[in-house]
Amino acid sequence: MRRDILTSVIGIIVFTILLGLVYPLLVTGIGQVTFPGNANGQQIHVGGRLVGSKIIGQSFADPKMKNGKVLEEKGVVVTEPDPRYFQTRPSATEGGAYNAAASTFSNLGPNSKATEEAIAEHIKAYIELEGPYNPGLTAARVPVDAANSSGSNLDPEISPANARIQAHRVAAVRHLSLATVDGLVSRYTDARGIGFSGEPGVNALELNLALDRLTGVTH
């Protein structure tokens, strides 16, 4: 008994040093040296300023103004989608969409009225934004990713189908040809993992930055 206690106390201290300090420091050190970009979150800088992480979604929206003042609701800035940009998936993190300091699941149940209401609202907003540029766009044609929130609520990607619909709006607002925008969509579409796993996805941040470069928008 006493022997077990002694060994346990020494053991937990030794293992804490080895597995809790040496191991994470070693892995983090190797990561920083060999893959510094990845290890630091694939940060994207434009003009010296950090505009986001390639693999963390962000909200491409502008603050809603009322009488020259930023509109707030319960301390959260109310935003509306910026029509020049491809829009990411619906996100309901605390303190506004795409809060990457507090990721959270939406936890919307499959048979819940609350879920139906949330999805119906997302469909409505999507059709309001894209409908004018996509005549005949109905709920039946809305891709699921545009109406369903993601797991992390930080999804950086949208489906290719979703991007093709939004391309009509972005092309019109930016006075570009649809073919140009579609070309960019194809360029920033990530293929399935290892060729067969998962789904292809369009990286919204990279795509939007490419559009800004093309049309000379500065940040």
Next chain:
Amino acid sequence: MTFLGWLTIILFAGILTALAIPLGGYLANVYNGKRVFLTPIFGGPERFLYKVLRVDPKREQDWKSYAKSLIIFSLAGWILLYVILRTQDAFFVPHSLNPLGFESAPWNVTFNTASSFMTNTNWQYYSGETTMSYLSQMIGLTVQNWLSAGVGIVVAVALIRGIVGRTGKSLGNFWQDLVRTILYVLAPLSALIAIVLVSQGVIANFSNYLSVHTVTGLTQSIAMGPVASQEAIKMLGTNGGGFFNTNSAHPFENPTAFTNFFEMLAVLIIPAALVFAYGRMTGNRRQGYAIYATMMVMFLGAAAVAYIAEAHGSPAQHAAGLHTHVFAGSSGGNLEGKEQRFGIAGSALFDVVTTVTSCGAVNSAIESFTGIGGAVPFANLSASEVIFGGVGTGLYSILLYVLLAVFIGGLMVGRTPEWLGKKLEAREIKLAGLGILITPLAALFCTALATASHAGRESISKAATGPQGFSESFYAYLSQANNNGSAFAGYTGFIQPNAGSVGSHGVTFADLLGGFDMLFARYAPILFALAVAGALAGKRVTPAGLGTMRTDNATFVVLLIGVIVLVGALTFFPALLLGPIVQGLTSHLY
């Protein structure tokens, strides 16, 4: 459903098996004390550790002595973890390892978290990036990710020794098994996995949270941290506790469909390999294959049901007018709570992988799964984590079922049941029966208490009305009892009104009940498994005769599946009806 979706599932099973067979041989050599290719590297550190720990690795332990060492060591780990978590804002914690200055969670939440990580459950009533310092994640949670995995594996090894042992009562030496597990099994694999994950985009740094000026001029704060090291052992040790709140759905924990596939392999590789190691160590490889086949059949069944159900979509989607069929460029299906890069198959398969094992990591919101899709993790947990199961825990749990199946088979043919040449008697069957039933008992008792009391219903999320609320509660205590840790995450034991640790408070009832649920359902079965090992050790082996029931053929596989399904169904069916099955059978919205 798509062809590529099905291909993902089939290829996964194939690659897993191809990797698990050689690893199983390696594990058998490690635990039989043979020289392996890593001995030249780790032999020195191994002897050094014995010296530091003042352990004589040659000292043989009977089951009681083995269990005593295990319990005392676990207790020491629990105490240290509790202290670390409660002092994360103390003066001696360097600022760079708690850059946001997080305070400690209250005592009740910490009780739950410490119990959770020590028991390999990794149930999380806290949110990583809003309450845990980097130091707590490293020296607290990561360490228990290793140690709880090690403890699970050594119990399985001890049980195998009991089954094989022909003389004496020895099950080996706990400390030797633990040190070998960490050095020869977990360390090389974990380091390898961590580096692969960084190369694919899992982050590894100690930076302050990023302050982003977004494309449209909004501000965004992005959580950082030493994620890769913890992510690797989280998967490999079937722990499952995320660095971030959204676990493996978070792009920094699981950035691509490749890492998703890779992480799934990391979860199942040791549980699968241990089955082959069992076959080698008992000298009856065919029985190892039979048990593997049993697990694989049930695993593929679960994956197929989950994939079909999720590809079909949910009643709420259909009621809102959304069409959920696949068309060009769209995955279709129930993408609520799922990431675009994983799609439906990658999410459904991940869910099955982490709920058949005690991993409990999630890459999508289980609460948002359809009724039948959500019934799959329920069913996996109801089978007491024997379909591969946790590292070690899966093997020792299914071996208890094997004992029961042999006993029932013996009754059917009217002979004294024999297993690997040893006669099974009343003592072993009683112990195995108790070991099997104690986890469901804990799960159902806690669920009943939580749903029948006002304090328990406090934890149900507001949006979860009707059967969803019952599902949340039931899943919480079923998951904690099975040391799984996945959740219908609306169920809470920790309320954070301002998305920061300040002003947050725990739901004492859920924290304590869950904590006791995990502790009881972890250590009671371990003690029963070790007691079975003790009862079997030293029994005389009689050669198999004509009338001996074979335990390594297809008939036995069917019998074993039957026993597992029967015990699970009889125990849990009434409760399952009230939650996920009701939802799966109706398109009614609540």
